[in-house]
Amino acid sequence: MKNGPLFFLGLFSALGISWAGLVIGINTQLGGLSPYFDEAQEAAFPARIPGIAEQGLRVYRDLGCASCHTQQVRRPGFGADQARGWGERQSVARDYIYQSQPQLGTMRIGPDLANYGTRAEEAGRTPAAVLADLYNGHAGMPAYRFLFAQRKLDGEPSAKALVGGAPAGYELVPTARAEALVAYLLSLKQSYDLPEAMPYEPADSTKEAAQ
Amino acid sequence: MTTALPTKVQPGADENEQACGGPLLLLIGSGLLWLVLGSALALLNLIQIYTPAFLADCAWFTYGRLQAMQETALLYGWAGNAGLAVALWVLSRLGGAPLRGTNYIVAGGLFWNLGVTLALVGIAAGDAAGHAAFQLPRYVQPLLLFSFAAIAVPGVLAWTGRRNASTYAGQWYAVAALFLFPWFFSVASVMLTFAPVRGTLQAVIATWYAQNLFSLWLAPVALAAVYYLLPKLTGRVIPNYDFAVYGFWSLLFFGCWLGGRHLIGAPVPAWVSTMAIANAWVVLFHHIIVFFNVRDLFRSGSGTVMRFLAVGTGAYLLSAVVDTAFSARALAVVTQFTYFQQAQGQLALGAVALILTGSIYYMTPRLAGGVWPSVGLIRGHFLAFAIGFVLLVASLAVAGWIQGSALNDPAVSFAQISERTKVWLQLATAAQAMLLAAHAVFALHFAKFIVGQMAKCCAARPLLAAEVTVS
Amino acid sequence: MSDDTIVAAHDKAAAGTPDTHAQYRILPLVLLFVFSGFIFYAGAYLGRYSGRFSGEIFDERQVPTSGQPVVAAIDPLVLGKRQYALACVTCHMPNGQGVPNLYPPLAGADWVTGSEERLIAIVVHGLKGPITVNGNVYSAAAMPAFGQVPGGGYNWSDERIAAVLTYIRQEWGNEAGPITAQQVAAVRTAHPDRKEWTEPELLALP
Secondary structure, three states, rough: OOOHHHHHHHHHHHHHHHHHHHHHHHHHHOOOOOEEEOOOOEEEOOOOOOOHHHHHHHHHHHHHHHHHOOOOOOOOOOOOOOOOOOOOOOOOHHHHHHOOOOOOOOOOEEEEEEEEHHHHHHOOOHHHHHHHHHHHHOOOOOOOOOHEEEEEEEOOOEEEEEEEOOOOEEEEEEEEHHHHHHHHHHHHHOOOOHHHOOOOOOOOOHHHOOO | OOOOOOOOOOOOHHHHHHHHHHHHHHHHHHHHHHHHHHHHHHHHHHHHHHHHOOOOOOHHHOOHHHHHHHHHHHHHHHHHHHHHHHHHHHHHHHHHOOOOOHHHHHHHHHHHHHHHHHHHHHHHOOOOOOOOEOOOOOOOHHHHHHHHHHHHHHHHHHHOOOOOOOOOOHHHHHHHHHHHHHHHHHHHHHHHHHHHOOOOHHHHHHHHHHHHHHHHHHHHHHHHHHHHHHHHHHHHOOOOOOHHHHHHHHHHHHHHOHHHHHHOOOOOOOOHHHHHHHHHHHHHHHHHHHHHHHHHHOOOOOOOHHHHHHHHHHHHHHHHHHHOOOOHHHHHHHHOOOOHHHHHHHHHHHHHHHHHHHHHHHHHHHOOOOOOOHHHHHHHHHHHHHHHHHHHHHHHHHHHHHHHHOOOOOOOOOHHHHHHHHHHHHHHHHHHHHHHHHHHHHHHHHHHHHHHHHHHOEEEEOOOOOOOOOO | OOHHHHHHHHHHHOOOOOOOOOOOHHHHHHHHHHHHHHHHHHHHHHHHHHHOOOOOOOOOOOOOOOOOOOOOOOOHHHHHHHHHHHHHEEEEEEEOOOOOOOEOOOOOHHHHOOHHHHHHHHHHHHOOOOEEOOEEEEEOOOOOOOOOOOOOOOOOHHHHHHHHHHHHHHOOOOOOOOHHHHEEEEEEOOOOOOOOOOOHHHHHHH
C-alpha cells in the first residue's frame, strides 16, 4: 500500500459505510416515529411522560440503575420475560419515543423494569411502599439511604415521612430526587398494544423451533 | 525466510528515541496509574455484586457509578494512554524518523488525563452519559476529542513524513486507529449527548460506538504492536504476509457492524442485530488471516514480551470466536444480560491489555535507556496477569451461564440466582485482586525504572545507547 | 530485524514471490473458499432473518407483507377487559356485582348469559327504565347507547362491543359463548332508528 490518499479514503469509507447504513439507516426508519392512536381505547400510546418522571429518569441514569436493571421485554418465547411477568409483549421502538434517554440496560442482576408501573399498579403498591423499598433495600438491591433526609420534627410531621424510620423528635423524608425516581418508576408502562409489537406466529412453528 | 540485513546500523537511532521518549513515557506512566486505579475500582465493584451493602451508603460509590468509573478509567485512562503511546511509537519506528511535534503529545496528554480525571469525578457526582463504554460526562467529551487530536498529530506526521514510500501492516493498523477514533467519537458525542437522537436510536448508536471503540481503535492498536514486534523478536518476515492487507480491510469494513449483537431481542428493528450476527461471521476472515500471519508467536515461546503478545493475541482470536458463537440467537437468549457478556468484554479488553503490556515492556527501555531493574518482576507480572485474566474470564463466564439459564426458568427467584452465582463471583473477585496486585507491581516497577533512569540521567551525560532488551 | 528492513522485506513479501518453480499455493484458494463460505452464510442469514430491513419488524422470523402486517388477532377477552375497565366499571363495578337497587349485576345475570340478541341490543342502543335481574328490580335512570347509532355518545365499533360482551359472558363465573362482531352488526342494522330499549321491548326480542 503506497497510495496515501486512497488509503485514507478506504479508512474513511469503512467507517462511513457503517455510519450511513446503520446510524442513518435506522434514523430514517425510527427518527420520525409518532405515537400510535389506539381506536379501541381512543387514546394515543405511548403516553407522554410527566415532568417529574423525566427528572426521575435522570436520577435513574446518574445512579447507574441500568447496570442491574434492563427496561426491555423480549418477545414471548424468547427467554422467560413473559413468564416472569415482565410484559405480555415485546418492547418496540415506539414505546420509548418520549423518553429523553431510554434506559434499556445491559444486565439483569435484578428484574426488568419496562413494566414496573403496570406491575405496581396491579399489586396496589403505593409510592410510599416503593420509597420504603428504596430506603431499606429489597432482595439483592442495596439500600439507597442517601436519597432520604432525616430532619428535626418541627410542628406537624410531613405527610411524606417514612413511618418508623427515624428516632423520636425526627422524621425521615424522601428527597426530591427520591420522589422523582419513584414517579419515574411508576410511570414505566408498556401495557398498551402496538401493531408492530403484536406476537407473530410463524406459519410452521416446528421449523422455527429448530432455529 | 530471511532477508539480507543491512550491515550498517542506523546511526543514533536510540538517541532519536530518547528525544521523543519523554512524552511517550508520560503517556505510559499515566496509563499505568489509571490501570491500577481502574483495577482497584473494578475489584470494589465486583465485591458489591454479592455484598449489596458494601459502600452503598455513599452516593459516589453506588454499584452503577462505580462500574461506569472503572470502565472509564480502564478504557480511556489505561487503554487510551497506553494505546496512544504504542501507536505513536510504532509509527515513529516504522516511519524511520523520530516523532515530530512532540509538544502536541505533552499538551494533549496532559489534557487527556485531565479529561479522564474530570470524567471520573463527574461520573461519581452523577454526570455520567449513561451508555456502556461511553459514560463520559458531556463537558469532558470535547476535551477528550481535542486532546486525542493533538496527540495524534505526531502520528500523522510520522506517516506522511515516513522515509519509505511503501508501508507495513503495523503502520496501517496504527494510522487507522489514530485517524478513525476522532470520527466515531465525535459522531457518538453529537448524536448521544449534544443533539441526542430519539428513543432507542440511542442504543443503536451507543453499541455502534462501543464496537468501534474496540474494532477500530483498541484492536488495531494492539495489532499494530503485534505486527511490528513479531518480526523484531523473531527476525523473520511475517508468513503469508501478502494476505495481511485483506485481513486489515476486512476488520475495518466488517468490524464496525458488530455492535448490534448486543441488541438481540431489543426494541430496535430486527435487522440491526441480524446484520451484526451475519457480519460477526464475515469478520472471522480477518482473524483467520491474523492467525496465519502471527502464528510464529505461538511456536517459539521464548522471552516474556513474546509471551505477553502470544497470550494476548490468542485471547484476541479466541474472543472473536466466542463473540461470533454467542451472537447466535439460540445462545444469546441465555447469555444476554448476564455476567457472560462481561466475561466476553473482559476477554477482548484483556487481550488488548496483554498486548499493550508486552509492548510497554519492550519499548520502555528503548525510550528511557537502560534495562528493567528486575526480570523476575516482569516474569511474575506475566504469570499473575495471565492466571488472573484466565480465572476472571472463566469464572465470569460460568457465573453468566448459570445466571442466564436460571433467568430463563421463571421458577428461579433472583435470590436463588445470586445464591447460585455467588461462589463464581467470589472467584472472579479473587482473580481481579490478583490482577490488581499484578498491575500494581507493574506500575511500581515502571516508576522505579524511570526514577532510576532520571537519576542516572542527571548524574551522568551522555548516556550510552542501550542495547539490552527484556526479551 | 531493523525497522527499515521490516518495511522493505515485507513490501517484497506483499508483492508475492514469483512462481518460478510452478509451486501451487493452496492457502489463497482455501482462504477464498472460507471467505466465500462466510459471505454465503451471512447472506443467507441476512436474507432469512432481516425482516427485509423493515423498521417495523422486531421479530426476526417475521417478514413484512403488503398492507397490514401478519399478526395474531387481539384476544377478545383482553380487549374486552380493557373496554370494561374503560366504561362499564363505573356502574357495574370491577367485580361485576353492580350496585344494589341501582345498577344491576352482570355476574350470574340471566340477561348476560341468556339471549345474545337482547344483550347486544342493550349495549348498542342503551336502556331506559327499571329492569329486573335475578328477581331484583334495578331502577337507575339509564344505560347509554354504546354502538355506532344516532344519538349514541360512545360510538364503539362492533368489534369492541363484541369483545366486551364476550368478556362479561365469560368473567366472574359466567360461562356463556362468545359474541361476534357480525352478531352485533346484525342487531345494529336490524333496528336502524332505535332509541333506548325498555324492559318490555327487550323481552319481545328472541
